Amino acid sequence: MAAGNDGAKTVASGPPVVVIGAGFAGLAAAVRLADAGRRVVLIEATRQGGGRSRSFDHESGMQLDNGQHLMMGCYHETLAFLRAIGRDGAVSFQRNLQLDMVKLGGSRIKLRCPALPAPLHLAAGLLTMRGLGPLHKASALRVGMFLRGEVVRPDDNETCDAWLRRLGQTDGIRGAFWDPLIWAVLNDDPLVASAAMLVAVLERAFMGTRDASRLGVPRVPLSRLYVDDAVAYLRAHGADLRFGQSVRAIACDDRGVSSVQLRGGEIIDTREVVTAVPPAALLDVLPPAVLRHPVLQDVAKLTTSPIINLWLFLDRPLFDDVPFLGLVGSPLHWLFDRTKIEGIEDGGKVLLNCTISGARGFVDDSPQTLVELFRSEAARYFPKSPIRVLSSKVVKEKRATISHAAGTYHRRPEVRSPVAGLFFAGDWVRTGIPATIESACQSGHMAAAAILGNG
Ligand SMILES: Cc1cc2nc3c(=O)[nH]c(=O)nc-3n(C[C@H](O)[C@H](O)[C@H](O)COP(=O)(O)OP(=O)(O)OC[C@H]3O[C@@H](n4cnc5c(N)ncnc54)[C@H](O)[C@@H]3O)c2cc1C
Structure with missing residues (x-):
């Protein structure tokens, strides 16, 4: 196979690895495999890919995302993937952790972590948090101090709510810090989340x-952040892309996975497959004999949690000092000023994203x-900034x-499936962390490592 442009490595040969799904997990796996010289066939049901982190064309002429996505500095696998495709510079990271939470009436609780080594930076940030009394701050510090100790470590059966109560967390620190964090990273109610x-x-x-x-925060819509350049990278490395x-x-035989059949009827013979699709889509394509395995029986018991995003075109800013902030005690969790984040100039009008997690x-x-x-x-949280919603x-x-x-958690399967040659990727497999972009990229990299013999 001919090599592509952009200084691509040459000639991917040998039997193909089939990767199913072009979200973060599938693309991260495909890029790793192609980079190692493996011949990759990438199959994606939609024309544009991106899965649950995708953009769409809006009638305003702008590209909007299916939802605002937030990352953290600890997204090491995500950043490695973005670096591989030359896009790690397209995410704006704070210099140090800072967070503004708005209370009813408009006053703010401000967390500003100074440039100290971790976890002292967080301790100092919590101690100097403006807008919150000393009792609340002290209770949060207690968690930090004892986190490493076995006594305070929860097992997967303990809910966040029970754990925070066990550690004496006050309502004040829960409203300003813990609960928004839990809704954001676990996409579920603290009363039920692990x-x-x-x-x-x-x-x-x-x-x-x-x-x-x-x-x-990505400075560009998600498809431009990672899908377009991952596709270009794969094309340049000779991958066979089937959008x-x-x-x-x-299909499987007594040696393990044996082929992949497309809806159009084509059959691709292969001994190595990475599935990077959500649980329901995986269960749809596996043979009945595999579905009877206890691992897949557990997968079938996984349930889901929704997220709603409101994209609002406003006549003027609701706030203009920070790119995003949270609301204390509101069902609307986060507000992101996309005009500021993307550096859009639109005569004072504002594109605001509003996220409701676990919705x-x-x-x-x-x-x-x-x-x-x-x-x-x-109107309740920003009484001094009346706005009009234009669309x-x-x-x-x-x-x-x-x-x-x-x-x-035990229902999430390992990357190595019970079938030889079949590897499960996706944000929901057993990565040790919640289902996020980072979990998706980590799972894709783990699946690639397992195939390449170094994982
Ligand atoms: C609204 C919203 C907001 C979010 N916010 C955040 C956030 O702030 N931070 C964060 O880290 N995470 C966030 N997440 C989670 C994040 O989007 C996901 O963890 C990540 O996108 C999952 O990627 P994936 O590759 O595992 O799966 P997916 O993105 O679901 O990709 C699976 C792909 O497989 C394809 N497919 C399915 N079936 C088949 C088939 N039979 N044949 C071929 N292709 C198939 C699908 O079309 C899809 O493209 C958010 C998710 C949503 C929905």
Whole structure:
């Protein structure tokens, strides 16, 4: 096979590795495999790819995302993937962790972490947090001090709520710090979400380096962030890209995986397949004998949790000092000023994103009801900044992520499946962290490493 341009490595040969799905997980796996000289066939059901992190053309002429995505400095696998395709510079990271939370009436709680080694930076940030009394700050510090100790470590059966109560966390620190963090990273209610999953995030974000806890926002729509350049990279490395083609079935024989059949009827013979699709899509394509395996029986029990995003075109800014902020005690969790983040100039008008995580209670509401909810929350939280909503677009992702309810982690499968040659990737496989972009990229890299014999 001829090599591509852009200084691509030459000649991928030998039997193909079939990667199914072109979201973060599939593209991260495909790029790793192609980079190692493997012949890759990438099959993606949609024409554009991107999966649950994708952009679409809006009637305004802008590209909007299916949802605002936030990253952290501890997204090492994601950053490695973006670096490989030359896009790591397209995410704006804070210099040090900072967060503004708005209370009813408009006053702010401000977390500003100084340039100290971790976790001292967080301790100092919490101690100097403006807008919160000393009792609340002290209770949060206690968690930080004891996090490494076995006594406070939750197992997967303990909910975040029970864990935070066990550690004496006050309502004040929960509203300003813990609960927004849990909704954001676990996409679920603290009353049901697993505390072990929360601790996995705390360890990666706050116990490593100071940079790990910084928040990062893509400066461009998601498809431009990673899909376009990953596709260009793969093309240049001679990959066979099948967008707009769907896998109907994966076949196995007594040696393991044997072929992949497309909906169009084509059969691709292969002994190595990476599935990088959500659980329901995986269960759809596996043979009945494999579905009977206990590992797949557990996968079938995974449930999902929705996210709703409101895209709002406003006549003027609601806030203009920070790119994003959270609301304390509101069903609307985060507001992102995309005009500021993308550096768009539109005569003072503002494109605002509003995210509702774990949005089970809202998925049946009409777009008008949700925009009305935004209007009334905006008036309650920003009484000094009256705005008009000029137009809006509501995106409901009913199966945004798997649910991280306490006691469900064991249902997530390992990357090495029970079938020889078949590898599971996707944000929902057993990566040790919640279903996020980072989990997706980590799983893709793990699947590639398993195939390349170094994982
Ligand atoms: C609204 C929203 C907001 C989010 N916010 C954040 C955030 O702030 N930070 C964060 O880290 N994460 C966030 N996430 C989670 C993040 O989007 C996911 O973790 C990530 O996109 C999952 O990637 P994936 O590759 O595992 O799966 P997917 O993105 O679901 O990709 C699977 C791909 O497989 C394809 N496919 C399915 N079946 C077949 C088939 N039979 N044949 C061929 N192709 C098939 C699909 O079309 C799809 O493109 C958010 C998710 C949503 C929905």
